Amino acid sequence: EAGVAQSPRYKIIEKRQSVAFWCNPISGHATLYWYQQILGQGPKLLIQFQNNGVVDDSQLPKDRFSAERLKGVDSTLKIQPAKLEDSAVYLCASSLLPLGGNTIYFGEGSWLTVV
Amino acid sequence: TQLLEQSPQFLSIQEGENLTVYCNSSSVFSSLQWYRQEPGEGPVLLVTVVTGGEVKKLKRLTFQFGDARKDSSLHITAAQPGDTGLYLCAGDFQGAQKLVFGQGTRLTINP
Numbered sequence: 384e385a386g387v388a389q390s391p392r393y394k395i396i397e398k399r400q401s402v403a404f405w406c407n408p409i410s411g412h413a414t415l416y417w418y419q420q421i422l423g424q425g426p427k428l429l430i431q432f433q434n435n436g437v438v439d440d441s442q443l444p445k446d447r448f449s450a451e452r453l454k455g456v457d458s459t460l461k462i463q464p465a466k467l468e469d470s471a472v473y474l475c476a477s478s479l480l481p482l483g484g485n486t487i488y489f490g491e492g493s494w495l496t497v498v
Numbered sequence: 499t500q501l502l503e504q505s506p507q508f509l510s511i512q513e514g515e516n517l518t519v520y521c522n523s524s525s526v527f528s529s530l531q532w533y534r535q536e537p538g539e540g541p542v543l544l545v546t547v548v549t550g551g552e553v554k555k556l557k558r559l560t561f562q563f564g565d566a567r568k569d570s571s572l573h574i575t576a577a578q579p580g581d582t583g584l585y586l587c588a589g590d591f592q593g594a595q596k597l598v599f600g601q602g603t604r605l606t607i608n609p
Contacts, residue, residue: 425599489540
């Protein structure tokens with residue numbers, strides 16, 4: 384079974400530029416998550432989708448971050464304009480159903496450096 | 499805000515030693531998960547505990563869930579260099595339907 388796929392793996396941009404990350408979850412997984420992991424910290428949930436609807440985006444900085452999952456499968460996370468403090472690993476994850484003991488599978492992450 | 503505190507944040511020990519890392523919160527979990535993350539990779543699930551007082555074993559790793567479901571521990575027996583990594587606990591708080599992660603314990607096992 385293919386895992387959660389993310390691209391690009393690495394991205395370096397200048398502050399105020401924009402960047403987009405793509406995620407393809409495990410086939411059949413209805414729930415998709417984007418986490419931000421700053422170096423030395425645990426992952427922080429940015430947004431959670433159930434199919435193509437948003438379940439939780441309370442920690443998404445909506446003035447600069449946006450995410451969509453138009454057909455309930457792939458998802459993109461965009462940052463515009465980027466700030467230095469956005470340097471982090473952006474982890475996409477998916478699960479068959481939202482939590483309740485369901486296993487969450489993580490991708491390898493997209494590493495963003497803002498200079 | 500639901501917070502998970504992990505301790506210690508850093509631990510460096512010699513191969514063959516035993517160790518315990520802790521995960522604590524003031525809130526009650528519906529379930530708690532432990533992950534291991536290696537450099538350049540995403541977290542990988544080790545175990546999920548659901549019932550208060552539950553103990554699960556995974557080879558040399560023993561996971562315990564507190565009776566009140568507010569805390570958990572991970573004990574490693576006879577640590578090996580392959581155990582090196584970032585250990586994360588994550589709680590599914592009652593009614594929240596989302597996973598909140600601790601800051602992690604970075605474990606280094608020296609040969």
